[in-house]
Structure formats: structure tokens, C-alpha cells
Amino acid sequence: MLGCSTDMYHHDLTLDEALDGEEQVAGNVIACAASNEDDGLVSVFFYQRDGASNVKYYETESADVDKDDFENYYRIDLSATDVFNGYLKKFEVAAFEEKWVIVTFEEAGKVHLSNPIRLKHETRPTEYLPQNVYVDDGEPGSPVFTWDDGTYTDSEIYFQVVSDAQGNLLSGTYTLENRFQFYNLDNVVLNITEQPPSALKSSSAYTFTLLAVSADNWVNLYSEIDFRAK
Structure with missing residues (x-):
């Protein structure tokens, strides 16, 4: 299962801690999320620009938190898969409740972040x-x-x-x-x-x-x- 095992959470590393001392660029990763049509998973799509590396996925434990407080986001180890033969990428997540997620990557010595993405697979399936x-x-x-x-x-x-x-x-x-x-x-x-x-x-x-x-x-x-x- 993806995204559901507690040992995949890095509870000792919030997004706030990961960004400590890093130069960051907010809202500069193009990303969105959709519930899959037939397998119960959620796909988090993102565009990884040429030269970007070290992509990471963070999520909150529920939707009932401040989406702009990076202390609420925990890193989860997920592997991205290709979309359109690698032009885009996606994480596939087994989300059991709605939450907020953020995708980050490194580019030109800075950490770039997506805007918060609200998973709504329960209340608004795609x-x-x-x-x-x-x-x-x-x-x-x-x-x-x-x-x-x-x-x-x-x-x-x-x-x-x-x-x-x-x-x-x-x-x-x-x-x-x-x-x-x-x-x-x-x-x-x-x-x-x-x-x-x-x-x-x-x-x-x-x-x-x-x-x-x-x-x-x-x-x-x-x-x-x-x-x-x-």
C-alpha cells in the first residue's frame, strides 16, 4: 500500500524543518491531484523542470489543519512514475482521509514548493x-x-x-x-x-x-x- 503505512512517515522531519536554512521559492512547482478512476488511489501530478532534482512529497495527517503552516506537513517516501513518457510525473497515494499535500524539488540551489493541494477524493471524486x-x-x-x-x-x-x-x-x-x-x-x-x-x-x-x-x-x-x- 502507498502512503498508508506509518513507517513511511518521517515524523521527525516536517516540511518546516526541511526548509530550515534553505532558500525557498513558494508556488513554483506546477502540481495538482486527482482521484483515479478505478483503483481507489489518488494521483498527485507535477511538472519537474529540466535541471530540477530531489523531488519530495509531504502531506498533512488530515484536512483540518492550517494548510499554510509547514509544521503540519510530514515527508513520505514515495517513488514517482512517468506520465506522457516522463514529460510529467506523478505520485500515487492511498489516502484514507482527505488532507493537504505539497510537492518540492531542488533547482538552482533553491527549494521550490507547489501550492498546497487539497485532496478531495471523498467529498468530490474526480x-x-x-x-x-x-x-x-x-x-x-x-x-x-x-x-x-x-x-x-x-x-x-x-x-x-x-x-x-x-x-x-x-x-x-x-x-x-x-x-x-x-x-x-x-x-x-x-x-x-x-x-x-x-x-x-x-x-x-x-x-x-x-x-x-x-x-x-x-x-x-x-x-x-x-x-x-x-
């Missing part, structure tokens, strides 16, 4: 609704994706990934609108695409993945569809 995504492929090589929110309408930002048939991330973008056109950045507010991608190839298979994220970094909606470029 919805998996591929039928909520629509593709308009009227412009060759540059389809327009739109989507509807699910039950929860408080999502503040939307993360979109276009990947190829081998699962390689071609573009990773964030918008505030329920719309994204590949690869038009006019309404993109955050872009983690390392290299501008080429236009999509006619008749080739691709996947569009959408995460609708709330203000406390919980994924309300996870939608994934396969499509072919025109």
Missing part, C-alpha cells in the same frame, strides 16, 4: 467524462477543442495536453477558457511546452487530455479522447 470534450477539425492540422464542465463548476483553470500515438506530449497548456486551439497561444495563460510543435499530421492518431482544476489544485474533471487530425 469525474471522468470524455463525452464532455468536442473537436472541431475545420482547420487542417490545428483543431479546436472545447469542453463542458461536469458536476463541479468552480474550476479556475484548465490544463490541456495533446499527445501522439506513442504517448509523447506535444503540447501542454493552461487556459482560463473552455477552449484551446492547437497550437494557438492567444488564450494560453501558462505554457509548459518545451519546443513549439509542428502542425498535426493528416490522418495521424492523437490524444487530447483535459484536467479542470479548482483553486485548491484539485482536479474536478479529467477527460481524455482519441482523435485523428484532418
